[in-house]
Amino acid sequence: MLIVGSGIAGAYAALQFPPHIRVLMLAKFTEEVSSSNLAQGGVAAVLSFEDDSFSLHIEDTVIAGGHANDLEAVDVLVREGPGDVRKIMEYGVEFDRNETGGLDKTLEGGHSRRRIVHFKDSTGAEMVRKLMAEVRTRKNIALSENTRLYNLTKVTSGFRADLLTEEGPRSVFCSYCILCTGGIGRIYRYTTNPKSSTGDGVRIAQELGAKIKDLSYIQFHPTAFHSERNEQFLISESVRGEGAYLLNHKHERFMHRYDKRLELAPRDVVSKSIILESRRTGSNQFFLDITHEDAGFLKNRFPGIYEGCLAYGVDMTKDLIPVFPCQHYLMGGIEVDMDSRTTVPRLYAAGECANTGVHGKNRLASNSLLEALVFSRHAAEDIMRCVANGNAGVSAHPANLDFSGAPLPGNLKDEIRSLMQRAYFVLPDEAAVRTGLRQIEHIQRRLKGSRYAITPEFCDISSMAACAHIILREVEER
Template sequence: MTTTNDFDLLILGSGTAGLTLALKMADSCQVAVLSKQQLDEGASLYAQGGISVVLDKTDSIQSHIDDTLRAGAGLCNPTAVRFTVEHARENIEWLIEQGVSFTRDGVTSETYHLSQEGGHSHRRIIHSADATGREVETTLLAKAQQHPNIHMFPFHIGIDLITSQKHLGESENHCLGCYVLDIKNDTVKTFTAKTTVLATGGAGKVYLYTSNPDVSTGDGIAMGWRAGCRIANMEFIQFHPTCLYHPLAKSFLISEALRGEGAKLKLADGTEFMPRYHPQAELAPRDIVARAIDHEMKRLGHDCVYLDISHQSQEFIETHFPTIYQRCLSFGIDISQVPIPVVPAAHYTCGGIVTDLNGRTDIAGLYAIGETAHTGLHGANRMASNSLLECLVFASAAASDIRQQAPYQYSTPIPDWDASRVEPAKEAIAISHNWDELRRFMWDYVGIVRSTERLNRARQRLTLLKQEIHEYYSQHHINADLLELRNLADVAQLIIDSALQRKESRGLHYTLDFPESDEKKPPADTIISGKI
């Protein structure tokens, strides 16, 4: 018998998007928040730079909009961009009300320090030193844990969404909840809810090298697609230009804010190279900087390039970038004296589940917010520090919309999870081998620079891999590693199929076969229909 938990609102994901929604809904309903690891583990925790918002008198809403549209390379939805930017300030003020502490211009200053990052024409990044995500995440989590109507479930990972069409045989496709694996107790639970929200983050772990934490396995995107949601623009995977290159430094990001404060990218001999690639040099959009670094590394056969901020004083560096300074110092790199070895790494999933401006998906009763969703904000390339902003704005919009929805009425009981035809696996080597193979060929063939031949090679490898995964999944008891591998394989398919559909280079998608943007027709999103 499967344990059933019934709530008004079920949120899969405990990052900035999920916690914001939970806090904004908790006074009016019972909320369940699920996290597949510790409650604070996720990409939000590691966000360094900050949140973009117009606060400076010399800046403007229109300038923020224009910068975002420019970075998105013609594929942003202008309505979504304006909606997000116009609601930025009120959401920052809400964070401050919750107790989030942002860095001020001085000890007694009434104004907040604003940094500048790639693609921005003004200083508009409000931040908490170089650990903004940690400040936001820990503050919101503490508030959520204190609220009597928010129920937290760490170490719970979604298996599949429960829909009226698939599980009750009804013609309408309405989301009723989710089958969930309780990792600690190795049991499957049924979570039912009037409204279900996917806020599980992105899919950076589909690549061998990523700035993302281990939990970023595209779970929500894969579950939404399998349930029938359309997926858009998965070919646009943002590779952050600067991750620390060191054998012991796993997934450590070197914030773009360093370049905002004058850090220069250099070759091993000290030569600066970014001015050759873009007028904004180090502050060019991320796709351009990442491709430039990738090209220089391949041209010279080097393992990395170097980011040099040693022109700033040690006091300035320790004040503005304490986390980065201490982490690099732990590896013997004093960034006030020597350059930082850096490489690009998969960082952000610009595509995702198609939603409207309220976070609604194609399936009634199912919402998607944060990196899991495709709102139209990012287009072909996300501008720096618009990601946490998107989490806040669309969580708020979803909260307002959910309050107005009447619950779906169904009379047929939801079936229990059926594990009667599977058996315990004798060994786990198949999962670990397939996991490693998937991430390696995605890095080699579907990375920063692509070609049709490489993409087809990846698709052939993936077809065989998915057959193995399906057989293993059908025959054995599930565990978290198997669920993540299954989701990563689905996400890999969405990325490859999307990339093959786009016969041009645009934003984050660069292919050797079509190196120019197709200007003969209006830019269009790449849409893949839901699996049902």
């Protein structure tokens, strides 16, 4: 059993397998480099029914998704999710408690009820830490860090997986593979995603013939700390949930011009409102203001964000936080069914790289960690049903891999990021989409036409180009 990824989807999938199934889990860098590890806000789940219900969570998810959601998938997510949240608490994952010892639930944009459980403002790190601690107790799971899957080839009863490791290339055979490779954010200049998010799983699945769906359904988070770095520091939705105002360059609130839900409108609405307001005023300067809240409360509720802002010289208890939208999340991805099966037999996908259809056109805040839990478990359960009498092994595969060749010239990563930023950032630019497509096709011809060395850089760029191409094609068609 090969699991590609050590984020929440990969870790939770691995934990579903019984001791007699050998699992090899890959991480492209060290185990903590993942979007999961950066998740701040929390996990949305209906864990009590006093003032919440499954139907309200379903309704909020579908409204945020622009009614483009797969209703069966949403139903499964909302009804089964609470069971998975309770399960990870058994593995030791902690969530903040209120004065009476109950779970402290917070509010985020698009939610009609306080239903997001969180561990301060570093929920994802807490989940990864505890799930990976549990993974380490399992003798049947081996984790290989700094090992990237470059390619999958169909062979009898499974796949040959070609890997780039620190010791050089090697191959393994696996009878089943679950891709849990995360998002595609690094194809943009400004993103909250870590360096692992170059869309490798999407490219590898596409090359195997799997269907990719709605890759252009990308969420742009409205409030990242505005800086010139590639990886932007996120100012979680829950800061607005706790009462922060969004201000324009004149320090005026402006959301009333665009949506009656004001600062708590869904993310896509807030991001578009910022872009429209910037066109109206001619300024890219925007701020979050939460200085009216108690300083002690802010430091305790948002310790990570408080420290992160201080590193840029901004004290959020006294100063306005400069913010601007940036790429944040991929709603579309590798098409999967309710069992997380892709259209290629024995190939599964879960987490951010998969398209279950739960999010529609726009993910409701804090639904993605829940999706990663529910549907990675589904993948493992389906594989266990398939292997009841068969083999789910992973073993060394002899292969003569020659990854040598010429070094890749130029800085193609920057080229791809600049063209994506121009063509499709929050709102698409028609002319830039057409030009961008031509540029991407040119890059892809260069990658395929010359005999370049298969290096980590080559692997990233191939994936980024493949994803950028699919996205711009979809945008052009739409």
